[in-house]
Amino acid sequence: MDGLVAVGVPLALAIRLTSVVATLMLARHARVCRWAALGASILASAMTAGVAAYVIASGTAIDGMLFRHAASESVLGYSVTPLSAWFLMVLGLIAVPVALYSTDYFAHAVARPRTAAVGAAFTAMVGGLEVVFVADGVIAFLCGWEVMTLATAALVATEHESRASRRAAYLFLVMSHVGTGCLVAGFMTLASAAGSLSFPAILSGHVVSGPMRHGLFALFFIGFGVKAGLIPFHVWLPEAHPAAPSSVSAFMSAVLITAGIYGLFRVCAFGLGTPDVNWALVFMSVGTLSAILGVLYALTQTDIKRLLAYSTIENSGIISLGLGAAMMALAHGRSTLATVAVAASLMHVLNHAIFKGLLFLGAGSVVMATGTRHIEQFGGLMRRMPWTGLCFLVGALAISGLPLLNGFPSEWLTFQALLLGFSSTPGMIRLNFPLAAALLALTSALAAACFVRAFGISFLAFPRSQAASEAHESPALMLVPLGFLAALCMGLGLFPGVVLRALEGVTASLPGLQPSAAMVRGGLGMSSNLTSFDHVVPAMFGLALLGGLIVSTALTARRGLAVRQAPTWGCGGELTPRSEYTATAFSKPLLMIFGAVYRPTRQVDAVAEVSPYFVDEVRYRTEIEPTFERYLYGPVLRGVIQMARGMKVLQAGSLHAYLAYVLVLAVILLMWLGGTT
């Protein structure tokens, strides 16, 4: 066992590497290469998840070597610390069902000639992400980061005939590389100050001080914030996530964004020394903003995958809000509060991965069955796809933060941290906590509205299109992963104590935190009922709910009570799919109430041929303003293009000019060298 754990990570990466090569070589046999890519991916993910579980359970890190170049004596090492293990476990937990789902899904949804490329890119993406989580130094980290980014870009561009996909992939690449640029700059500054490239040395927290620290924080915050999809660095996410094949979208939304979160934890919160109060404020405000705007945008989407992508931004915001609260606590030296907040944040990383993976896979099945992503074209799918519908419902309940599913405990803990924060920070700064809590409450209530809409319009009442009325349930291999994730949602909702306990070792390993053992046993003045998230009580409340269900069923399904089926009353007319309430109408009141955020534009055209009094057709078009794209990125983009135009003068294509540049440069360099020696 110990031996296997020691070689688990390199072995998993070797399997992935072999699988990528094999997949590309077997490109002609779509079936074989699907299994070569995805089977190997399942095996490797299971291995890394095993290693991660071992580290979490034992609380001690596992170190080792990935690659060694003897001649130059350069070594790439890895280290599975409890924090990396947590993210690695989340990755494994999602990657296995996603890969299993993909074995059937790719066969139906990806063109045969592309199977090999998609399979190989998927494996490379997961492998790159694993390297990111376990990397022990800057070089390995950045290599993994880049492999992951490029593989993801390739997956986003799977359907590269469509202009939208190409644009999404391009946008993703540009944004990612702006982020990577910030990371490289930050890491190089740290490395040159510390004289080392290894993480333990550069992230010890004593490397830099003074204003330099703030500059580094900003660089890393942008660099990792782009990957985490935090507003205002989110613009690529709602384009890129929906463009990829659905199972890949599931992985991207559930796990890939956690690469950014991991970086924020590792570097911004715990790698640059005791956090500054202003950093915590940045985290809290960006987190709250992402949460509230993410869910508001999600509410108005009619493309199911875009809707889910925006909700990813929301959850990324909730995670950052928790981390921000933790940083605020660390800045004031409140280790108990910091522990609760970090636990809340890490718990939400896990929970979000589970329910978002579930929802995206469910959406993928629906999209495959109907051939469209437009919610208004679904409807009535509960009858055609009962199992997919049931799993999607579980995911919808979980993401709305409702009790007895896994979304609730982490939101509960976040609220608890915010309440604690109010009473344990001094001065006016504490008012940020109730403000954030009120906005978090608004977010979760809006999320409930959003998912009542997403589920209800898609799965209930009449089919709204021909395709929806002919949809078929997905094959068993696609249902099993859905069922697994749905079961996890329920299990972790009923027994959140398990997760809290697993987090003990993780929080204990972070500097400045108290091990959460005290937390689990209820050492908190404010919330003495943290013990309640032990295993008994939520389960007991579950029994109370079950009792209520039994009573209500007994009241309405008594024997001798004959049920009559009748058509829905249609006010004297006949009800058709066209008279159903639409998704657009459902979110209209909120669109009007939050008009200041959406700034909707609306265009109604009445088409009349004979006379304006006899209208044949009314065309309605509504659009919300893309605020960030228009007002933030628009000017930046124009500036960049203008600068490029200006630089064109330098690159005029004249050989003489180029020779002159070389000469000038050489002279300057000589003068500079002469000056220094």
Add this chain to the structure above:
Amino acid sequence: MTPMQDALLAAGAALLQAGGLLAAAPLLKTVIKKMKARLQNRQGPPLLQGYYDLAKLLRKEPVRSEVASWIYVAGPRMYFAAALAATTLVPVAFAAAPLEAAGGILLLVGTLALGRFALATAALDTGSPFGGMGASRDMTIAALAEPALMLGLFASALAAGSMNLGVLVRTLVQEGVTLHPADILAFAGLFMIVIAETGRIPVDNPATHLELTMIHEAMVLEYAGPDLALVEWASAVKELLYLTLLVDLFMPVGIATSAAPAAVLVAIVAWVGKVFVLAIAVTVVESTNAKLRLFRVPELVSISLGLGFLALAIRFL
């Protein structure tokens, strides 16, 4: 006591409390109706009318839509179950709730949200535009009310230093009632939210069936017979729960801290009296206000939000 005995005791108390609130809830609805009628110089229904209605509905033949799936049937059941489970989280006669340790105020809010989610989803299942309209409006108002509710609860929870309702009430009883200005502001804010959450005028009109104005009623328009009985009953329980919550947070006087029969008797009488006073307040508000336009509700809610924030600021700055 052993943990086993503890659990049994909690289960027994939960059953008792759920049964008691379930039995009392229809009376509250009728009492408010009756008082409203009196204010309008009408006779009003007999006091037991709520029970007669429920008995009649429960005996009727259920008529269900052909279009709908099992979600339509499950919706009211879940709504009812959520309301019933929520009764175990609120202290009524004792300064302790049977399952108080399960998650406190947040769990209470979450459980009621679960019921709402179930009912709103089920409303979309019949294909009738009324259901969709009701669900959309109900979720909208709930979303707006949530932050104000949370802030109001925060303001009162912070005074006692716990989100656990049992601990909260015990602390308040120990410290005695202080008419701190913050309490009054928080109470006013929460009262407005309770009005909004229970579908009363000026936010929603429980007596209307006019297409353009109904919210909750539109959502449950398609239900009949026992299904409708569940919805009506659960709504009544929910209203009673909200009023009890207000009583607990702001006037816990008289609540029993021991199991002595005399104390319990006093506590029950006190609880009935306090809820009755709140019911009068609800009636007066209903009778003296006109229903607001849907798009004016945000203003009402933002006043409540402001009051909650002010309460926090006054108490802690």
